[in-house]
Amino acid sequence: MKITEILEAGGSITLAVSANDLKEFGRSMLKEAKAEFEAAILAENAERYLSPAETAKMLDVDLSTLWRWDKQEYLAPIRIGGKPRYRLTDIKKILCGTPL
DSSP, rough: HHHHHHHHHHHOOOOOOOOHHHHHHHHHHHHHHHHHHHHHHHHHSOEEEEEHHHHHHHHTTHHHHHHHHHHHTOOOHHHHHHHHEHHHHHHHHHHHOOOO
């Protein structure tokens, strides 16, 4: 029986573990953590598109400010199905003070 199976089964038991079993357990834990971390990074890096209302709320500005920024070419939306959407990466750049 593997250590992970014993842990999943629960209960209060005392174990005598060989060095190889402990090494295998550590590797499996690292592999699992790595997979979760990579999934989180991919999700973070995936582009999202926000509505004007969501964008205004995130930047703490009025919708008229977004309209003005579009005219000034400071933060221009893209059109998806004729509706304006703002790239989350552009919004994050503004929040960090990085020029677009």
